[in-house]
Amino acid sequence: MALPSARVLIVDDIAENRELLVRRLKRLWIDDIDEAVNGVEALAAIGRKNYDIVLLDIMMPEMDGFGVLEQLKADGRINDLPVVVISAMNEIDPMVRCIELGAEDFIFKPFNPTLLRARVMATLEKKALRDQTREELRRKQYELNEARTLQLALVPPAFRGNCGGFSLSIDVVLEPAKEVGGDLVDHFRVGDLVVLALGDVSDKGAGAALMMARTHSMFRGLSMRPDADALFRDPAAAVGLVNAALAKANESCMFVTFLLATFDPANGEFRYVRAGHVPPFVRRENGKIERPSHQGGLPLGLVEDGVYTSDAVLLAPGDRVLVLTDGFTEAADPADNLFGETMIESFLAELTEDTAAPLDLLTAQVKAFEAGLPAADDMAAFLLTLFSFPHGPAAAP
Amino acid sequence: MQVAILDDTGTTARMVLNGRLDIVGADVVALPLATLSGSKTSLIVDMADVSFLASIGIRHLVAATKALGRRGGKLILLNPNPIVTEVLTTSGVSSLMPIMRSDDEAQAALAG
Structure with missing residues (x-):
């Protein structure tokens, strides 16, 4: 010394x-x-x-x-x-x-x-x-x-504008429980399609953050390819490619539960691949909640030759789709009660088209529920809102 | 998380888990699970007393399943409670690790 x-x-x-x-x-x-x-x-x-x-x-x-x-x-x-x-x-x-x-x-x-x-x-x-x-x-x-700043920079800003015949908004939120986390949320355009992605890595901290960034960049990479439209029109194709790459030599079996969806503004079709992730919440204009739960395949990274399939629901003006990670539903209050899916449904039921920053509101509700306890898990979500009334001029995300 | 290992003499071992298979629990089961999946042909994991299954727990179970699978063996989950079963089916991993409801069923699945 x-x-x-x-x-x-x-x-x-x-x-x-x-x-x-x-x-x-x-x-x-x-x-x-x-x-x-x-x-x-x-x-x-x-x-x-x-x-x-x-x-x-x-x-x-x-x-x-x-x-x-x-x-x-x-x-x-x-x-x-x-x-x-x-x-x-x-x-x-x-x-x-x-x-x-x-x-x-x-x-x-x-x-x-x-x-x-x-x-x-x-x-x-x-x-x-x-x-x-x-x-x-x-x-x-x-x-x-530094890593946190970079990770949060992967989340694109919210979008509000016209796509095809729809006036829509996309809200996103990412809240790592620690400095960096394993949740990911993304949205981008491929041609006319609106692509939405949400994932949750089976771990926390720096390793999960690297896996998250890797997954994020693979999908972004696919969206740049000349054949991107074909890969995302049936999102099962894009998911299959990324899964194969992630599963290769993945001895530790770290995996990502994932949901990839495309919204086609030409016909209102919301097509999704559920790779082990919890099903989306679809809130219809009349307030009814649906849980389209087609099993699209295994979480990403587990099996190299995993097969993926998509399913679709038709959306109409006034409908909303919320996809989130279990950081929301498994948030616990001091008595160890879970926030749960019922609370998510009542949040959706109370939303109006004038609600500003709806996901900030949901995050605040979860934090109020936790009553000052530190967050146990990362939180990520996207909310697609189709407005029932038209908005200003078209803009691209 | 408590782990008990039974029938350790044959080619099939039986592991009984008790508690939460979360980050802390996964740390406890990681070593016995890796050891057994590296030395036995098949593994029956008794999940009846597992109250919670986090994704990190799934990760260890899948890693063991794959290790056994490389040598032609199987991992069978015995009697998970409804909450844990839902996690296994929602995530789709129940297609990698069959869920059996009784010992006889598990033995038959291993024999078949």
């Missing part, structure tokens, strides 16, 4: 004491040593420089060692700065007081050189390990924040 680079502050009003300590420290190959003659000078020095250890006398003019410790404790710096008290006060009470104020250790004067060496080295080592851990955590947090 690079202890010789340690920065040390010696605080003592008696010059001989300071010189003795300096000599002892130099024998430990410690060179970066500053001196202060009282508490006021000590606090000023600590304000200017990051020390690795402070060797502090108690009885000094101007401000004593207790004063220094009290100040360091008051502003919280004692948590980062180890202070070893070296004092001639050969009683237990002042020693206890120093420890209570946050001192790391206590040595009686006149000190034994071996004891001093042991205490100083132990304290420095502890400090170095703590600094290292803190730096590692800071770096990890930074990386995770």
Whole structure:
């Protein structure tokens, strides 16, 4: 350990004491040593420089060692700065007081050189390990924040406009439970088709986030191909290709429950492939809820030659389709009750075409239900709304 | 999550799970499941006392199924409760791992 680079502050009003300590420290190959003659000078020095250890006398003019410790404790710096008290006060009470104020250790004067060496080295080592851990955590947090920003940037903005004969909106939400998560939501156009995707990786954290990003980019990649229209007109074709790629050499069997859907504005057909994902909620204009649950195939990534099939429902103006991950339905309140699908249905029942940011509303309802508990799972959803009245000019997502 | 392993002498082992097969539970079953699926021909997993099945749990069960399958063996799920059964059928993985309702049924499926 690079202890010789340690920065040390010696605080003592008696010059001989300071010189003795300096000599002892130099024998430990410690060179970066500053001196202060009282508490006021000590606090000023600590304000200017990051020390690795402070060797502090108690009885000094101007401000004593207790004063220094009290100040360091008051502003919280004692948590980062180890202070070893070296004092001639050969009683237990002042020693206890120093420890209570946050001192790391206590040595009686006149000190034994071996004891001093042991205490100083132990304290420095502890400090170095703590600094290292803190730096590692800071770096990890930074990386995770970067990853979160990138992940959230994969979610396209909501859309509202005209497609074919329909006035529609697409709302999306992605809320990773931790910094990054394994849920994905996406929507894009392939020719005239509106493509909607929702998935949930069978794990949490960084590994799931990579799997999520991989799945996301594969579908986006397919949408750029010259034969994209054929691949997405029956979305089972696109799902089959991505599944085969994900399942290849997937020894750990990490998988994605997935729902890929295309809405065709030419005829109002909502065609979906349900790859192990929970069925969509279709809320008809009259308030009735349907759950089209055609089993389209296994979750993505499990079986290389998995076969996928799609099914379709016809949508009309005033209808809505909501697809979400179990982060919503399996959110628990403090008594361990689940939010459940009934709550999702009542949310849908109460929606009107004027409801602004409906998925934010649903997310807020789930968070209110959890009553301050941390989210247990990632949440992702898309909501396709076909308005029963026309809107402004056409726009592309 | 508690795991008991029965009939460990033959080619078919029997694993009895009790508890929640969530992230914590999956950690507990991962090693015995991988060991048995690597050494036995077939595996009957008694799910009757599994109260909750998360996707991470499905992942371990599928990995074991595939390991057994590579050597011509099978993994059979015995008696999952209605909630767990729904998870298995909604996700479609029940097509990889047959669900049986009795010991006799399970034995017959392994013999067939």
